[in-house]
Amino acid sequence: MKVFTFDTMKANNQDFQSRKQLLSLMQRRFSLFGYEHVHTSVFEPYELYSQVAGTIAQDDMIKVIDPSGKVLVLRPDATIPVTKEVAKHYHGTAGHIRYFYMMDVFRQSFDGTGSKEKTQAGVECFGEKSAAIDGEVIALAVETLQDMKTPNFKIEVGHANFFKQLLTQLPINDTALKQLKTYIQAKNMTEIAPFLTSQDVPPYLVEKISQIPLLYGEPKTVMERAQNIILNDTMRKELDGLWEVYEVLCTYGVSEQIVFDLGLINHMNYYSGIIFQGFVDQVAKPVLMGGRYDQLAAAFGNTVPAVGFAIDAESLLEEAKIDITADLPGDITIIYETNKLSKALKLAGKLRNAGWRVITAEAVEQMPINSKQIIQLEASSSTWICGEQVVPFTTIEELEKLIVETVKKN
Structure with a gap:
């Protein structure tokens, strides 16, 4: 039996108060950008997530059976249920719809600690696809981390479709593609070329894809290098759009926190445009993830452009050990x-x-x-x-x- 001492209870209470202050600062920043608070049910139908391909793995979801025999899951993701509700009521003249949430999400395999519950805070902006909106959302992410007094953080920005255009040219199966993504995500340059050659990939594609790990760093330098691997007009258009977003970020005055990573991979396959991740010192994994997902609402019978991000509150508090309370x-x-x-x-x-x-x-x-x-x-x-x-x-x-x-x- 676990015994709670006074010191343990005091430490837990301090963690709770710091977490509360963290969420309060986030709520204030989100509200200043015009976002309204929204909440969804903890229990959702299993079909809500299974019908959207390439999102939450079935084994990661925590399932329960209600008295009628229906399979429910504890909410494993916030973006999907929020998008479903917007898709249900959205019409083309609705303009911007801006929501923020602060909710617990539940999965079987968050990390190696056995924790199945995490608090996510994030924003979802529906109704417009433009460089201005993408830049605004990323600037909001930067300013939110600045509010946390987060030391030495960076936002890595890439483009899901630019990367996908390269992968569609490869004559390899899904298993090999998964392995290739692992090499690219780890920036393992020594393995990429031999692996592709073993899969009978044409030499010109081997050369281009082997350069992907180099497409990381200062935005202007990355853009210059990326010109060498463009295969079609779609890729060129995506690069031009990415640079437009960067110019917006320069106008916001947050460009020092931005790096480009055109090998950035997000395992939520609903992202279709710009994608980004936030990293802070002392934390090996991203504390913030987001991007554009214009096709997600189609799974619920509507077409709604959308972009947003989510912050892992526990990563900021437990791993970075950021003292929020002391700054208030x-x-x-x-x-x-x-x-x-x-x-x-x-x-x-x-x-x-x-x-x-x-x-x-x-x-x-x-x-x-x-x-x-x-x-x-x-x-x-x-x-x-x-x-x-x-x-x-x-x-x-x-x-x-x-x-x-x-x-x-x-």
Whole structure:
């Protein structure tokens, strides 16, 4: 039997609070870009996912049987059910539909830790296909990670159709294609050419596909190298479109966080255009994945252009160990002497109504204080303390001014 100690419970609570703050920051950023919160059922019909080819493997889904004998699955993906609902009601003159979600998703094989539940936060923008919209969504991804104070992150941008155009030229079966993708994803240049030659692939294609791992890095350099492997007008058009998106990102001022990767592979086959992944220091796998999926709504009887991304909240918190709570200015502790109880409670109530998180505590020796801001109410004076600043105040209005000025500086 697992025993929970006080220290374990305290650590778990700190993780929960950090996760809550993380999601709150994401929600604020998504809302600033005009997205509205949406939620879907935890239990979905098995057919919802099985009817969309190339998405969630059957063995990865967690299945249950309801009392009527119908097979249900715990929601393994957020994009598919959101797209289904949009497809059901969307019409061509609806304009942009912008949704964000923060939901748990469930799969059998997330990683080697045995965890079957992960929290995803993401956005889905429906209704328009353009470089401006693609650039806006990627810029939103960048700004969201910036809000997290994420160190040294990069967004790798590729194009699903550019890569698929190359693969359609290969005379190999699905098993060999899967192996080739593994080599390309690992950027294993020493294995690609011999493998393709063993599959009787024409030498000119071997040469072009062997260059794919080199198509990674600074966008302009990648674009120049990519000219050497273009096979048709479709590939040239996709490259031109990718560069248009990059120009939008330059306008947003986020180009320093962008690298191109034309060998980027996403195992969700519903992506049909631009694709991207976000990586941060200390985390080997992507913490953010997204792209354009204009054909997904067709599985539900409609045509709806769409682009979006999802963030793995656990990867940011558990693996990168990012301290979200420490960067927020909203915690205040009021320390009061016994005869100041009434004043302390009235002050706490007013600050809470103004949106602050306030803890009140009677002054005792050796009491641990975790707040960035402390208000001391003593018999003869009232003092506000923030870091090395110690400022006396006489009215609540003076105190509020001190707090607001501190927030602006931070």
